[in-house]
Amino acid sequence: MAPFALPPLPAVGTAWGPSTTEASTKGLSFEDAPFAPFSKSDKLGKLADWSQESGRDGRDQRGGRQGGRNHRDPYQAYGASTVSNFQFQNEDDESSFSVVDSRSAATKPRGGSGFGQGRGGLILRSQGGGRGGARGFNARGGNQSMRGGFQRYGGRGGNDSQRGGQRGGQRGGAAGGRRFGWKDYDKPQRLRDSSVVIAPEWKMLDEIDFIRLAKLSLDIKEGADIDTYGFTYYYDKSLDRPGASSEWKLQVIDALLYNPTTSDDPVIQQLAAKNEGTVFATDSILSMLMCSPRSVYPWDIVVTREGDKLFFDKRDGSPLDFVSVNENAVEPPVESADGKESINSPSSLALEATFINHNFAEQAVIESAKAKHEFAHPNPFYNPEEETEPLASRGYRYRKFNLSAQDEEEPLNLIVRTEVDGAIKNPTGEDSFITIKALNEFDTRAPGAGGALDWRSKFSSQRGAVVATEMKNNSCKLARWTVQSILAGAEQMKLGFVSRANPKDKSRHVVLGVVGYKPREFANQMNFSVANGWGIARSIIDMCMALPEGKYVIVKDPNKPVIRLYDVPKDAFDQPEKEDE
Structure with missing residues (x-):
């Protein structure tokens, strides 16, 4: 590298400027150097003057732009065109850069159409200038409801093209005249509690986000029945006829239903002792694992490893025992801020939905002592010597699935206890099985309704829109029901639409109609991949x-799309036996 040497500098005897004599003798020349003309009245040091305070965008305190035409500073008028010779030239093109002001400018509506903000609400006017004027809707207070966005459009020759523009902006008037989406960033974050308390001695082994789970896939063959238990009544086909009554009352039927966990199932204990499978689970637990990327609410699954066997269990009072409502809505139901119990809170809605599903499944079948489908064995959980109430229509099919890939020599057998709710006769005269579920409507104006339509007025005329809204608001629940139907080998899945008789009363309900679907076709409509569900189950196994x-415990994070695996003590979740008084 060549050495770096400073050029010779002349000695300056005066306080200002170089000496021309010394500069010429030393070989220095100031020819062709940029020079800004100045007058005797110019201030010294003007090229680097920090004495004046400038405002925003280069404006001084007097409001004018420095160097502007209207600036009356006599020291900047002379030689202003040559100052650019000493300025820094940026090579990057900054002409496209601009500062965007996020403040919305207040504009006045022009003409006879448009939207205007009223006293705590909206003033809606119809477009057009026909006779009769514009009969708008003025939401002056937060208690007035717009019932779906707009109520009236008036004026002869008016145009109702604005009908979808601000639809639902003041739904129910619950916002008190607040515009939809206004300051949503300032809303408090909804923090949910975990379904199980994470103890300090628990050790986290792994953490998996839902993005990784959504990329898995595994194709397996149809399962085979190992053994069957229980009985089912035949489905009442009159509920499907188009001429059925518009609504009928949901009855409360006293019947025994059993849903024990995997380890407490005596049939699974026998199958595990015979080495029929390696992994054991129920359809409720397995469906939650397969549909975990769609879940929002917290849940947990207990995993027990005994020798070469693996058991997936649920806790007593687990969220898996209840049916969620509007879990996947944009704004799901929340607990009341004042701590009071509300009929539209997530816990109350889950209890109500579970109650509806149990009663609707019994009402949708024809109870008959002679006309019913008997499985190979009676109900394994029912003891007639101790129980006096009748059994509910429920059949248990224990099925085996081979989860091993084609290139694997050793099979990985999964034993699942599946459930069916009813039976129907095929055209050939053979019995096929169905699952019966119910969707429930609580209050379309309450928070957490998810923009659902009014079922009483829209179910018969816009059934597709009602089903599409439920697919969006209850994506996880419907996906789990579909997986349970596929696991059980059910030919159809019957969905009942149940609404409250009074939106303020959660104890009385009416059935508005029943729609039947084939499980795999319904999964395609929901954009749910069964292969992805099997891939998730195989990866977790x-x-x-x-x-x-x-x-071990698999815990869904209550506020993030993440599941975690914890190592817990063997006595975790064991309830101490209470001594009889």
């Missing part, structure tokens, strides 16, 4: 099979 013997 492989992760648990690689662990030593012990007890």
Whole structure:
């Protein structure tokens, strides 16, 4: 590298400027150097003057732009055109850069049409200048309802093209005249509690986000029945006829239903002792694993590794025992801020939906002691010597699925206890099985309704729109029901639409109609991949099979799309036996 040397500098005897004599003798020349003309009245040091304070965008305190035409500073008028010779030239093109002001400018509506903000609401005017004027709707207070966005459009020759523009902006008037979406960033974050308390001694082993789970896939064959238990009544086909009554009352039927966990099932205990399978679960638990990327509410699953066997269980009072409502809505139901119990809170709605599903499944079948489908064995959980209430229509099919890939030599058998709710006769005269579920409507104006349509007025005329809205607001619940129907080998899945008789009363309900779907076709309509569900189940099973013997817990984070695997003590979740008084 060549050495760096400073050029010779002349000695300056005066306080200002170089000496021309010394500069010429030393070989220095100031020819062709940029020079700004100045007058005797110019201020010294004007090229680097920090004495004046400038305002925003280069404006001084007097409001004018520095160097502007109207600036009356005599020291900047002379030689202003040559100052650019000493300015820094940026090579980047900054002409496209601009500062965007996020403040909305207040504009006045022009002409006889448009939207205007009224006293706490909206003033809606119809477009057009026909006779009769514009009969708008003025929401002056927060208690007036717009019932779906707009109520009236008037004026002869008016145009109703604005009908979808601000639809639902003041739905129910619950916002008190607040515009939809206004200051949504300032709303408090909804923090949910975990379904299980994470103890300090628990050790987190792994954390998986839903993005990774959504990329998995595994194609397996149809399952085979190992054994069957229980009985089912035949489905009442009169509920499907188009001429059925518009609505009928949902009856409360006293019948026994059993849903024990995997380890408490005596049939699964026998199958595990015979080495019929390696992994054991119920359809409710397995469907939650397969549909976990769609879940929002917290849940947990207990995993027990015993030898080469793996058991997936649920806790007593687990969220898996209840049916969620509007879990996937943009604004799902929330608990009341004042701590008071509300009939539209998530916990109250879950209890109500579970109650509706149990009663609707019994009402949708024809109870008959002679006309029913008997399985190979009676109900394994019912003891006639101790129970006096009748059994509900429920059949249990224990099925085996091979989760091993084609290139694997050793099979990985999964035993699942599946459930069916009813039976129907095929055209050939053989019995096929169905699952019966119910969707419930609580209050279209309450928070957390998810923009649902009024079922009483729209179900018969806009059934597709009602179903599409439920697919959006209850994506996880419907996906789980579809998976349970596929696991059970059900030919159809019957969905009942149940609404409250009075939106303020959660104890009385009416059935508005029943719609039947084939499970796999319904899964395609929901854009749910069964292969992705099997891929998730196989990945979690492989992760648990690689662990030593012990007890583990899979916990869904209450506020993030993440599941975590914890190592817990063997006595975790064991309830101490209460001594009889």
